[in-house]
Amino acid sequence: MSRFLFVVLPVASHLNAPLAIGQALRAAGHEVAWCGPRTDLRPLIGPDATLYPTGKRYFRLDGETGMASVRTLWEGHVLPVNRFIRDAVDRAVADHRPDVVVVDQYALVGALAAHRHGVPWATFCVGALELTPPDLPGFGDHVRAQLGRVWAMTDLPVDDAIDLRFSPYLVLGLTSTALTGATPLPARCVLTGPALGHHPDAPAFDWAAWDPSRRHVLVTVGTMAEHLARDFYRRMMAATAALADRVQVVVTASPDVLPEPPAHVLAAPRVPVLELMPRLDAVVSHGGLGTITEALAHGVPVVVAPIRHDHPTVARQVTDAGAGTEVAFASATPADLTAALTAVLDDPGYREGARRVGESFAAAGGAAAAARHLAALAARPIEHCPSGTAALA
Missing domain, CATH: 3.40.50.2000 (Glycogen Phosphorylase B;)
Incomplete structure (x- = not known):
């Protein structure tokens, strides 16, 4: 069986899918650990699951739309939270020694920590903004500039072959072609449909x-x-x-x-x-x-x-x-x-x-399919190259 480390962000809508995938991995006998905010994760994963806490940085509320909202997302949310969790995530990868790091698409320092320690990582995409990008003038240029700022948070040399939003090993898109249609998708992307699992913290209802x-x-x-x-x-x-x-x-x-x-x-x-x-x-x-x-x-x-x-x-x-x-x-x-x-x-x-x-x-398979793809990645011989290229045998 294999060891997985999930790196997540403190947003409720970003936790449901990895929780379901983690449940599916555990049901298949794999070991699952977590890296993220203790206050969000512990009620979900239970008292016995391995947790590497990052602390929690709260998001600023904003009311922007269009490209202004994209700029606020990156400059007000994504970059600050990655800077905040960078060291904790790097320590978690070094200490846990997982076979695969499973990274929220916006937890970019999780990908960098895996890259630094020679561990393959998988990206899960809980939204469609990056997976099927909008037709907004300047979107691509702005995002590329922000990715450069994330690389600058570390002492690693920038590798233009790696788009930190999309793992070169495996990208999990939580949708299907019934919605994405013919839109081009990132390399090594599989669409599993939504990952639906048990929510231990589900509130009561009247x-x-x-x-x-x-x-x-x-x-x-x-x-x-x-x-x-x-x-x-x-x-x-x-x-x-x-x-x-x-x-x-x-x-x-x-x-x-x-x-x-x-x-x-x-x-x-x-x-x-x-x-x-x-x-x-x-x-x-x-x-x-x-x-x-x-x-x-x-x-x-x-x-x-x-x-x-x-x-x-x-x-x-x-x-x-x-x-x-x-x-x-x-x-x-x-x-x-x-x-x-x-x-x-x-x-x-x-x-x-x-x-x-x-x-x-x-038909896409949901959380169980995502878990199978992750298990296959963990079992696959991978030659990790310092240049950032990844050769899968």
């Missing part, structure tokens, strides 16, 4: 308030954009009020964002999403790939209100697949939102499109 006589809709903007959603939620409440006789809405929102939810709405800061999905009739989402793929894996059609980063790309992929429809996050009126939600609830074509995408995810 099932007594669940009305089985009505259809059910989940409305969520994820964990990083709630501060932008107050007006969007207000419009959604007005939109769903017109459907309250037949629809019950579950909203992930803190009380300060949605202080007085109407009677047809169940609001909570967190909900057990994977428990809800089989019971839902539609999802309204900002377009985070995790939420969207969780919904489509269960054949649930979606209304996508993209905000920034990869959200517009995901929205386009969803509409191209016939699995949902898109609305404008900032400007859709309650009437627009009612019409979009009614469409995905009542037009069977959207549910059929979601079902087709879900079948493609099931």
Whole structure:
């Protein structure tokens, strides 16, 4: 059996997939260790799992869109957190001596630490921003410049043959061609579909308030954009009020964002999403790939209100697949939102499109398939070259 070290970032949406893959690896008899923030990881991995803590650097909230949001992502989030965890990650790789390091796409110093210590690494992509890049002027040039700044955090010579976002050994894309279509993908990339597993920290839910006589809709903007959603939620409440006789809405929102939810709405800061999905009739989402793929894996059609980063790309992929429809996050009126939600609830074509995408995810294999690819990488003879090239026998 092989030894794996996961290097993760302190963002809830970035933890679900590696947790599921780690569970699949452990079920197959492999040893799994973790490197990341103790406060986020310990409730997920349990008291006995090996953990190399990095400490935690909180992200600044921002309201940018387009290329401005990409610049903020890299300069305000990715670079500072990599600088913050660099030494802890390097020590973890040196101490644990894994056969493979499994790295969040934005935990770039994990790739550098593996490279330094002559260990193959795999990248997992929880979003679509880098995997299927947007058509934004200057995107490629900006990202390349930021990657140069990450190399500069170490004493390693820059190797232009290595794109730190994509391992030269294995890249795990948590989607399928039913969404990506014919978009070119990185070398050595395999699409496994979403990695869905057990969430030990899933919150309780008020099932007594669940009305089985009505259809059910989940409305969520994820964990990083709630501060932008107050007006969007207000419009959604007005939109769903017109459907309250037949629809019950579950909203992930803190009380300060949605202080007085109407009677047809169940609001909570967190909900057990994977428990809800089989019971839902539609999802309204900002377009985070995790939420969207969780919904489509269960054949649930979606209304996508993209905000920034990869959200517009995901929205386009969803509409191209016939699995949902898109609305404008900032400007859709309650009437627009009612019409979009009614469409995905009542037009069977959207549910059929979601079902087709879900079948493609099931065929791709999910967490079990990702674990098999990682185990194969660990078992494969690899000649690691100091220049950064990787020859797989």
